[in-house]
Amino acid sequence: MxxxxxxxxxxxxxxxxxxxxxxxxxxxxxxxxxxxxxxxxxxxxxxxxxxxxxxxxxxxxxxxxxxxxxxxxxxxxxxxxxxxxxxxxxxxxxxxxxxxxxxALHERRRAYLDEWGVPEGPKSELLEFVDASSRLxxxxxxxxxxxxxxxxxxxxxxxxxxxxxxxxxxxxxxxxxxxxxxxxxxxxxxxxxxxxxxxxxxxxxxxxxxxxxxxxxxxxxxxxxxxxxxxxxxxxxxxxxxxxxATTIVDHHRERTENVLDVLADHGPADPWTVSAHLFGDLDGIHIVHGPGEAYAHLDHLHHEGIVELDDGEYRLTADDAELDLDHVVAADD
The missing domain is CATH 3.60.15.10 (Ribonuclease Z/Hydroxyacylglutathione hydrolase-like)
Structure with missing residues (x-):
């Protein structure tokens, strides 16, 4: 090619x-x-x-x-x-x-940053990065x-x-x-x-x-x-x-789902920004939206599967020690 x-x-x-x-x-x-x-x-x-x-x-x-x-x-x-x-x-x-x-895209992103619990400092840094990137x-x-x-x-x-x-x-x-x-x-x-x-x-x-x-x-x-x-x-x-x-990436997302559940089990209810911090640490630049966005994608998926519930911006496990079939929850043919 x-x-x-x-x-x-x-x-x-x-x-x-x-x-x-x-x-x-x-x-x-x-x-x-x-x-x-x-x-x-x-x-x-x-x-x-x-x-x-x-x-x-x-x-x-x-x-x-x-x-x-x-x-x-x-x-x-x-x-x-x-x-x-x-x-x-x-x-x-x-x-x-x-x-x-x-x-509409920019407004939706701002709304999600608020919904995900991104603090004002990182949020401002991300929005400045996005504005500067408009030249690209x-x-x-x-x-x-x-x-x-x-x-x-x-x-x-x-x-x-x-x-x-x-x-x-x-x-x-x-x-x-x-x-x-x-x-x-x-x-x-x-x-x-x-x-x-x-x-x-x-x-x-x-x-x-x-x-x-x-x-x-x-x-x-x-x-x-x-x-x-x-x-x-x-x-x-x-x-x-x-x-x-493709199969390797599915396995990666299954492992990430396990990590998200571990964060909730170990630290209690959390918003996507907090889960992201446990998964990825400090973030800068475009990763300020990528990190909590990735956490949200998994939390949202678990929410639709009934494994976590959403209450006032925070996700919590529906059971303390749920036996989960992650091969079903994170399957490429859902």
Whole structure:
């Protein structure tokens, strides 16, 4: 797979922008573009130049989701040559930078920070970080919305959109139906649905997602069931055992659920910020929302399973020593 490695000191580490070139040279497409910073812009520009292209030559951009480290440069590339930008309909308003949708996202985040019990100091630090990060969004995009099951032809490839929510409401994998990458492998672009080193944040990464852990576990089951030979993630190197990696992440969330229950058992009723502090310690930057968001995702899941109850912002165990079948509670096919 032809990929351009893009610098990223802000979030999960090096991003990937995948270059899809029609064998006849008639069409050029990118999957994700990186964040709108000067260094990353240079990375993308130089990567295309090494292949004999410039921004204006890009005919199509496929975005796995709205996060700025994946979509930040899409508007600038589109402005240069009129590229069509495909993104799931749930994320399209955000990459278009629709003022109402953007304001609603920020307001929802502020409401959750209060609900999760985040103190004023860390909350102010997080909101300042978010405001400063707005420069990373780049230029607005004229988006072409897609949904689960849509098939698009870009860069000489046929891609099927596979909706994969959890980390983000509109996150999609894109399964390749043809091209040299599929000669020996069933493969897909997976964005942040599956990462080779980190486990994608759920709960804090996109506060629009209802029941974030349940949705992400379902996404992991979808990836495992499709039984790809390899996948191409939004960060770092290809994953050569996607089903195994998906299972490992399910196991990680089962263990995290156990840790959340241990916090409540050892320390009593707690809000997500307090649970996060026991799990992750001190937080700064974007992690001020990622930490309690992750704790919330697990507490919310346990609440819906009837294992904890919510009272005045705090979660408490429904029984002191409940015998829990976590294979059922944290199962990828819930």
């Amino acid at each position: 032809d990929r351009i490695s893009l610098g990223n000191d802000e979030f999960e580490g090096h991003n990937n922008s995948y270059v899809l070139e029609d064998p006849d040279g008639d069409e050029l497409a990118l999957v994700d573009t990186g964040v709108a910073t000067p260094d990353v812009r240079d990375d993308l520009r130089e990567g295309l130049a090494d292949r004999g292209y410039e921004f204006a030559d890009v005919d199509a951009i496929v975005l796995t989701h709205f996060h700025v480290d994946h979509a930040g440069l899409a508007g600038e590339v589109q402005d240069a040559g009129g590229a069509t930008v495909y993104v799931h309909e749930a994320d399209a308003p955000l990459v278009e930078q629709d003022p109402e949708e953007t304001a 969004e780049g230029e607005p995009v004229d988006a072409t919305p897609i949904e689960d099951g849509d098939v698009i032809d870009v860069g000489g490839r046929t891609l099927e959109a596979v909706h994969a929510p959890g980390h983000a409401a509109g996150l999609c994998c894109f399964e390749l139906a043809n091209g040299p990458e599929t000669a020996d492998d069933d493969t897909a672009f997976v964005g942040d649905a599956l990462l080779p080193v980190y486990t994608p944040n759920v709960g804090g990464a996109d506060v629009r997602v209802e029941r974030p852990l349940e949705k992400y576990l379902t996404t992991l089951r979808t990836i495992a069931d499709r039984d790809y030979d390899r996948v191409w993630p939004g960060h770092r190197d290809p994953i050569t055992d996607p089903s195994g990696r």
